[in-house]
Amino acid sequence: MSALTAPIHTTPVVTVRNLTKSYGTKEVLRGIDCDIYAGEIFGILGPSGAGKSTTVECLAGLRTQDSGEIRVLGLNPVTDGKALPTILGIQFQDANLPDSITVLEVLTMFASCYDTPADVEYLISMLGLEEKRKAPFGSLSGGQKQRVSIALALVGNPRVVILDELTTGLDPVTRRQTWELVKNVRDSGVTVILVSHLMDEVEYLADRLVILDQGVIQATGSPAELIAATDGASNLEDVFFARTSALDHRCLVGNAK
Amino acid sequence: MTLALAASRADTSPLTTGHLPPGNLPPDNLPTSDLQRTTTMTTAILNPPVPSTPALPHTGRSRSTAIRAFLTITLTEGKVWLRDPTSAIMALSFPVAMMLLMTSMVDGVEAHHMLVPSLAFAIAMPTVTLLPATFGLLRERQILRRFQATPMRPSALLGAHFIIAFTSVMVAGGGAIVAGDLAFGLQTPSSIATMVLGFCAGLMAMLCLGTLIAAVVPRATTGTGVGMGAFFVSIILAGAMVPLTGVLHTIGSHTPLGAAAEVMTAGMNGYPMPVTSLIALAVWTVVLAPIAVKIFRWS
Numbered sequence: 229m230s231a232l233t234a235p236i237h238t239t240p241v242v243t244v245r246n247l248t249k250s251y252g253t254k255e256v257l258r259g260i261d262c263d264i265y266a267g268e269i270f271g272i273l274g275p276s277g278a279g280k281s282t283t284v285e286c287l288a289g290l291r292t293q294d295s296g297e298i299r300v301l302g303l304n305p306v307t308d309g310k311a312l313p314t315i316l317g318i319q320f321q322d323a324n325l326p327d328s329i330t331v332l333e334v335l336t337m338f339a340s341c342y343d344t345p346a347d348v349e350y351l352i353s354m355l356g357l358e359e360k361r362k363a364p365f366g367s368l369s370g371g372q373k374q375r376v377s378i379a380l381a382l383v384g385n386p387r388v389v390i391l392d393e394l395t396t397g398l399d400p401v402t403r404r405q406t407w408e409l410v411k412n413v414r415d416s417g418v419t420v421i422l423v424s425h426l427m428d429e430v431e432y433l434a435d436r437l438v439i440l441d442q443g444v445i446q447a448t449g450s451p452a453e454l455i456a457a458t459d460g461a462s463n464l465e466d467v468f469f470a471r472t473s474a475l476d477h478r479c480l481v482g483n484a485k
Numbered sequence: 486m487t488l489a490l491a492a493s494r495a496d497t498s499p500l501t502t503g504h505l506p507p508g509n510l511p512p513d514n515l516p517t518s519d520l521q522r523t524t525t526m527t528t529a530i531l532n533p534p535v536p537s538t539p540a541l542p543h544t545g546r547s548r549s550t551a552i553r554a555f556l557t558i559t560l561t562e563g564k565v566w567l568r569d570p571t572s573a574i575m576a577l578s579f580p581v582a583m584m585l586l587m588t589s590m591v592d593g594v595e596a597h598h599m600l601v602p603s604l605a606f607a608i609a610m611p612t613v614t615l616l617p618a619t620f621g622l623l624r625e626r627q628i629l630r631r632f633q634a635t636p637m638r639p640s641a642l643l644g645a646h647f648i649i650a651f652t653s654v655m656v657a658g659g660g661a662i663v664a665g666d667l668a669f670g671l672q673t674p675s676s677i678a679t680m681v682l683g684f685c686a687g688l689m690a691m692l693c694l695g696t697l698i699a700a701v702v703p704r705a706t707t708g709t710g711v712g713m714g715a716f717f718v719s720i721i722l723a724g725a726m727v728p729l730t731g732v733l734h735t736i737g738s739h740t741p742l743g744a745a746a747e748v749m750t751a752g753m754n755g756y757p758m759p760v761t762s763l764i765a766l767a768v769w770t771v772v773l774a775p776i777a778v779k780i781f782r783w784s
Binding site for chain 2: 326
């Protein structure tokens with residue numbers, strides 16, 4: 229793991245120490261350490277099966293780690309499960325809701341679960357869903373469904389939000405619009421943890437990132453720092469292939485063809 | 486002043502007020518109690534912050550939020566349920582159709598013969614078929630997982646669907662009675678109180694059975710399959726399709742729906758109250774409900 233960054237922020241809102249997790253005999257996380265600072269977009273980049281989703285599920289208290297320690301604004305996801313959702317929102321990879329529920333209904337319903345929810349009408353406006361507020365979820369486009377998904381992650385007025393594979397499957401225009409939304413979320417004071425396997429997305433959005441491969445952090449830093457510190461790298465994709473086993477797999481596939 | 490500052494920070498959250506500040510905000514790491522607020526602010530002023538994870542005590546949510554959430558979820562899920570015509574038609578029209586068709590088409594069958602079977606169908610359809618199928622779908626689509634990431638407890642969501650099923654049973658049962666009376670002049674039960682007791686106790690026990698299945702089924706198809714199995718076993722053992730005798734009748738009269746049918750039949754015909762069936766209903770309800778909440782799976 230490279231210690232490349234001297235963080236400009238001083239207060240970590242999330243700390244992870246020596247996090248391990250196995251499913252049966254398969255070790256998915258093998259000692260993850262990282263700090264995430266207030267008001268940044270923190271990327272978790274890695275190939276499929278690297279342990280990205282497991283990491284954030286442990287952060288959100290949806291899975292229990294085998295060992296290691298996590299704190300989210302001082303809360304332990306294992307023991308503070310009731311309090312954690314009031315400060316941490318999560319957007320799930322597989323967005324789906326009943327087809328007949330409307331945008332306004334679903335946001336109002338989820339907002340009702342919180343003591344101090346976000347302003348639903350403001351969220352709808354912020355995410356450009358004004359014209360779809362009474363539209364059934366089943367009638368929305370892929371990009372609009374992702375916006376609803378982001379809105380659901382923000383509706384509890386969280387301090388930290390996890391966005392998991394946010395733009396997978398979206399067209400280029402919608403992806404770019406969604407990226408701007410993520411920046412707006414960050415600019416509104418929310419710390420964003422962005423989980424992705426899309427290099428250009430992380431390079432564009434993340435203030436800092438970790439590259440995760442086979443359950444181990446291979447590199448940490450800002451995109452520019454990582455590119456500068458990797459021989460011959462001109463973008464994050466070069467860094468990614470230099471520091472992970474993904475290229476080996478791809479070459480094998482290419483040779484086989 | 487310290488408290489005012491803390492309060493103003495809490496009230497000016499950008500997503501609450503709809504106001505986007507120009508830059509990043511520092512983390513709102515202020516504790517909630519007044520004493521803790523004062524101490525923290527004083528400490529923060531006297532000592533510059535050090536790089537450590539700030540403590541942010543939260544206690545989940547208040548009782549008023551829990552009640553508001555429960556009502557909102559019940560109302561919203563109820564609307565969604567009504568928009569699915571299959572569920573609504575199956576739950577609401579089946580007992581009415583049964584009462585009307587069987588009474589008019591089968592020789593020797595009168596409306597009062599069909600009252601208990603119709604009410605048994607009215608109870609069984611929403612409770613053990615639709616409730617598990619609904620939760621299977623919610624689980625399959627990861628909607629329950631979304632709820633898991635909120636401060637809501639599983640009991641609130643189960644309770645909301647409990648009320649939806651309860652309401653649909655009452656409407657379906659009432660519909661069967663009204664239809665039977667309007668079409669054929671339904672005979673008044675010998676003991677209306679016993680009928681109502683059997684219907685309500687049976688409804689509670691069957692809701693608990695349906696909730697137990699709903700608590701664990703992974704997919705909609707599984708929920709439908711297991712629910713339909715439970716439905717037919719319950720209906721057969723209740724004697725709602727064919728009258729039972731001997732051992733099968735004894736077993737049936739201790740199942741949730743069979744015990745309810747036993748009590749309702751007693752009320753209809755003026756038989757003595759079947760106490761063991763009432764006890765069976767109470768036991769089913771008291772045992773199944775906490776197990777359902779205990780084994781509930783979000784995903």
